[in-house]
Amino acid sequence: MATNRQFVLAQRPDGVPDDEDFDLVETDVPEPGPREVLVRTRYLSVDPYMRDRMREGESYAEPWAVGDALRGAVVGEVVESNHPDYEAGDTVTGNLVWADYAVADGADVVAVETGDLRDSVALGVLGMPGRTAYFGVTDVLDPDPGDTVVVSAAAGAVGSVVGQLAKLNGCRVVGIAGSDAKVEYLTDDLGFDAGINYADADVADALAEAAPRGVDAYFDNVGGDITDAVFAHLNVRASVAVCGQIALYNEEGVTMGPRKLPRLVETRARVEGFLVGDYAPRFEEASERLAQWVQSGDVQFRETVADGLENAPDAFVGLFEGENVGKQVVRVEAEFDGS
Amino acid sequence: MATNRQFVLAQRPDGVPDDEDFDLVETDVPEPGPREVLVRTRYLSVDPYMRDRMREGESYAEPWAVGDALRGAVVGEVVESNHPDYEAGDTVTGNLVWADYAVADGADVVAVETGDLRDSVALGVLGMPGRTAYFGVTDVLDPDPGDTVVVSAAAGAVGSVVGQLAKLNGCRVVGIAGSDAKVEYLTDDLGFDAGINYADADVADALAEAAPRGVDAYFDNVGGDITDAVFAHLNVRASVAVCGQIALYNEEGVTMGPRKLPRLVETRARVEGFLVGDYAPRFEEASERLAQWVQSGDVQFRETVADGLENAPDAFVGLFEGENVGKQVVRVEAEFDGS
Numbered sequence: 001m002a003t004n005r006q007f008v009l010a011q012r013p014d015g016v017p018d019d020e021d022f023d024l025v026e027t028d029v030p031e032p033g034p035r036e037v038l039v040r041t042r043y044l045s046v047d048p049y050m051r052d053r054m055r056e057g058e059s060y061a062e063p064w065a066v067g068d069a070l071r072g073a074v075v076g077e078v079v080e081s082n083h084p085d086y087e088a089g090d091t092v093t094g095n096l097v098w099a100d101y102a103v104a105d106g107a108d109v110v111a112v113e114t115g116d117l118r119d120s121v122a123l124g125v126l127g128m129p130g131r132t133a134y135f136g137v138t139d140v141l142d143p144d145p146g147d148t149v150v151v152s153a154a155a156g157a158v159g160s161v162v163g164q165l166a167k168l169n170g171c172r173v174v175g176i177a178g179s180d181a182k183v184e185y186l187t188d189d190l191g192f193d194a195g196i197n198y199a200d201a202d203v204a205d206a207l208a209e210a211a212p213r214g215v216d217a218y219f220d221n222v223g224g225d226i227t228d229a230v231f232a233h234l235n236v237r238a239s240v241a242v243c244g245q246i247a248l249y250n251e252e253g254v255t256m257g258p259r260k261l262p263r264l265v266e267t268r269a270r271v272e273g274f275l276v277g278d279y280a281p282r283f284e285e286a287s288e289r290l291a292q293w294v295q296s297g298d299v300q301f302r303e304t305v306a307d308g309l310e311n312a313p314d315a316f317v318g319l320f321e322g323e324n325v326g327k328q329v330v331r332v333e334a335e336f337d338g339s
Numbered sequence: 340m341a342t343n344r345q346f347v348l349a350q351r352p353d354g355v356p357d358d359e360d361f362d363l364v365e366t367d368v369p370e371p372g373p374r375e376v377l378v379r380t381r382y383l384s385v386d387p388y389m390r391d392r393m394r395e396g397e398s399y400a401e402p403w404a405v406g407d408a409l410r411g412a413v414v415g416e417v418v419e420s421n422h423p424d425y426e427a428g429d430t431v432t433g434n435l436v437w438a439d440y441a442v443a444d445g446a447d448v449v450a451v452e453t454g455d456l457r458d459s460v461a462l463g464v465l466g467m468p469g470r471t472a473y474f475g476v477t478d479v480l481d482p483d484p485g486d487t488v489v490v491s492a493a494a495g496a497v498g499s500v501v502g503q504l505a506k507l508n509g510c511r512v513v514g515i516a517g518s519d520a521k522v523e524y525l526t527d528d529l530g531f532d533a534g535i536n537y538a539d540a541d542v543a544d545a546l547a548e549a550a551p552r553g554v555d556a557y558f559d560n561v562g563g564d565i566t567d568a569v570f571a572h573l574n575v576r577a578s579v580a581v582c583g584q585i586a587l588y589n590e591e592g593v594t595m596g597p598r599k600l601p602r603l604v605e606t607r608a609r610v611e612g613f614l615v616g617d618y619a620p621r622f623e624e625a626s627e628r629l630a631q632w633v634q635s636g637d638v639q640f641r642e643t644v645a646d647g648l649e650n651a652p653d654a655f656v657g658l659f660e661g662e663n664v665g666k667q668v669v670r671v672e673a674e675f676d677g678s
Binding site (some may be wrong): 183220224242256257258259260267268269271273 | 559562584594595596598599604606608609613614655
């Protein structure tokens, strides 16, 4: 029997997670039951929202219990199938455990077709982050050509696509990111009109220059101080899509900040939280359009790849330190010994 | 020449306004110029939003300068007209100074038809507050039958109409107000399903009982702690209409409170600020429908009347102490001596 490794939640993190919060345990490679498939992980996705599942209490996702396997988007190869839709060698994606091998009901995975692209794009530009950007821009923000659109965590997996979709829509796009290199990537490679390095600038002041006609639409991935600064620049009838609040995920309990509702009366702005999962019936539409844009070069992307399952926790923690450009994935690629 | 009295802003209030912030000055009765009308005030309206105009700095309304006449919705009688649309004896409403007499361009007033009702309804249920409730419920919240709708300042000019319109729409309605008498008014007279006296209850706890299936729509007139408590009960895809923030109007600068955007991601709620002025092209629609509902008894209303122009500042300050039930107006009714 081949061995398998999988991560479980060792304890609930206190603030920023560290190594002690994760346990890598050895198990047998699981056996697929009826209608199940055995998947060998090629890439797994680490995403900020996972931090929320590590805490106790209510959220939009069920919290993990201590001892539970960590779980997220994975792309991998079917190595054994008891499901009529799949056979060994197929590439599939699904919500699977962080492990070398995982079993899943065949109904819970989908086939991946990435053409010439690396499989990992199914976790990034053509996966959940790309679709998040797509629905956030087209459905929640719905900016008009000429509008000024601001996006935070702009060099990340979601933000980089948000900005490019807004550019395709004829908007002026300003990205906020955490280093000069990222800002350069936004303006030089992705065609953003302006970028702000929040580590090095007063965001409110910088926005006065980068968005001289104010902010018509804001795609918020971060929350906290950066978002406070953007709110001060919202135009009348602005729209705000609240996608993530990574600045707050490592805080315990409710954090305090400047009250925003008075500003909403002044501006008659609309602020809307959204989750990509609510758009599941339209995932195909999003992935098809994103694939076309990637094909045509209208949407470019980068990935940051960590090597080895054992490095998944570090890759995850790196998200909160802004270490990734574009989608952060972990390459696993266990060797399957077939025994 | 008859004398006229009018209020000017004596100084910018520090916190809750008091008598020293208002000056009642005597002037001559003004002469209407070409195309102007001279209006004798019957009732003037005091509204929370006026507090915002008394402070320096940006808001949705231009701030008044110290020395400026206070101004707001007035209903009165045309006593002299140089405008072809009006003649002496007509009842009109418009945005006029707080005075016994005011002149206005004939284009800036509109004729009032209140049928059997007191003219003051043009300042309340059939005026700006009634229309605010109408557009807030029909356009911003747009609740479904069966939804739980919560309204703050529920016994006020706007809130009392909001709750009744939501009831007409088949919703479960919970009103938050500041006394047992007001709560009784809501439930016994206006047909609200439940009421919460915020002065006497933990609002979050009381909501758990009054809105056991959570809050689908919230019409916010107050902001601050009460609104914080309601946010904790928002359902998935809830909507929030931010109309007023009276709890914060007497605060200087930006106040701090629990951050709400994380809650929006959890609930995918939509929060929208609105101003009734943005719906000006549809004022007639609102007033006609409100008049029908008042006629049929589906919408009931009360007014709190202060007597005498000199008491306008006290009536205004009383708004922040919750002294009014329904619309607060000031009856002026100067005698016109015609000389």
